[in-house]
Amino acid sequence: MRIRVLGTAAGGGFPQWNCACSNCKQVRNGNDAFQPLLQSSLAVSANEKEWYLINAGPDVHKQIESFPALHAGPGIRETPLAGVILTDAELDHTIGLLSLREGSCLTIYGTEMVRETLHSSFPVFPMLKDYCTWEWQCLSPDFLLRVGPSGGSDEEMLLIETVPVSNKPPLYTQIYDEGNNPENIWEVGLVLHNQKSGKCLAYFPTLDVITPAIEASLKKADIIMVDGTFWSEDELVEMGATKRDAKSMGHLPIGGRGGIAEKLAAIPAKRKILIHINNSNPILEMGSLERNTLERLGIEIAYDGMEVEV
Known part of the structure; x- marks a missing residue:
């Protein structure tokens, strides 16, 4: 199973034109030590077809243009892109569906709450009904999902395990459901199993708490990619960018007691990689204290174009 990191940035991307944080300023000023990052996304294939x-x-x-394996052709309307797997309904993870309207044979995967949102609060499917016909497949923690070509062998299929992360809906839905109905799963993590090698990758781009189910998923994975949005709890508050701390935004900070870095230290995975990184995060700066701390712990920082084999 081949996995390509198409983008690593959280939120609105990096750099933001109106952002006054040090990292964005450095990029706009042409500092070669800082590189603009694309929005957090992966491309995955079991057969490279x-x-x-x-x-x-x-x-x-x-992102598609940056990765030749995703380029269209040779036939008209022919594309190796078979589908999109959604971990939530946030705009920074779903708005690109509007740009994929030419792909009329795509299968979209997500939880039932995500499906409802894409038909209502953010009506992607009604908007595109005259442009394309997409199939929907439900993600549920109740069963493993085989993804791949119809009639494909185990070696050609991805086996996807869905792990609940949060019942926090996107702000734009104006739905306040936190803690009310645990069955309403808004955010999930994914464990991608390679049936041929017997190995797996755990992908959790957002984490506000590590539940026993999430911890079990991380411990059994050979490679993990997890939320690296913020280094500290009050990172954006101290910048004056917002009054909301990391926790209220649904992200467990990397540093500090009980943070992501401390949690990862107890995980036996061969590779531990941070992804979904906000432009304010000091780990983006080469040589920073925070980055050096992660390197000493054996924790990697994802970059656009990074590839792993599972």
Whole structure:
């Protein structure tokens, strides 16, 4: 199973034109130590013929162009992109679906709450009904999902395990459901199993708490990619960018007691990689204290174009 990191940025991307944080200023000023990052997304394939995006953000066209394996052809309307797997309904993970309207044979995967949202609060499917016909497949923690070509062998199929992360809906839905109905799963993580090798990758781009189910998924994975959005709890508050801390935004900070870095230290995975990184995060700066701390712990920082084999 081949996995390509198409983008690593959280939120609105990096750099933001109106952002006054040090990292964005450095990029706009041409500092070569800082590189603009595309929106967090993966491309995954079990056979290197059919490819699936994990989340589709506003940079989806740039990401497809950056990776030859996703290029269209040789036939008209022919594409190796077979579907999109959504971990939630946030705009930075779904707005790219509008740019994929030419792909009339795509299968979209997500939880039932995500499906309802894409038919109502953010009506992607009604908007595109005259442009394309997409199939929907439900993600549920109740069963493993085989993804791949019809009639394909185990070696050609992805086996996807869905792990609940949060019942926090996107702000744009104006639905306040936190803690009310645990069956309403808004955000999930994914464990991608390679049936041929017997290995798996755990992907959790957003984490606000590590539940026993999430911890079990991380411990059994050979490679993990997890939420690296913020280094500290009050990162954006101290910048004056918002009054909301990391926790209220649905992200467990990397640093500090009980943070992501401390949690990862107890995980036996061969590779531990941070992804979904906000432009304010000091780990983006080469040589920073925070980055050096992660390197000493054996924790990697994802970059656009990174590839792993599972």
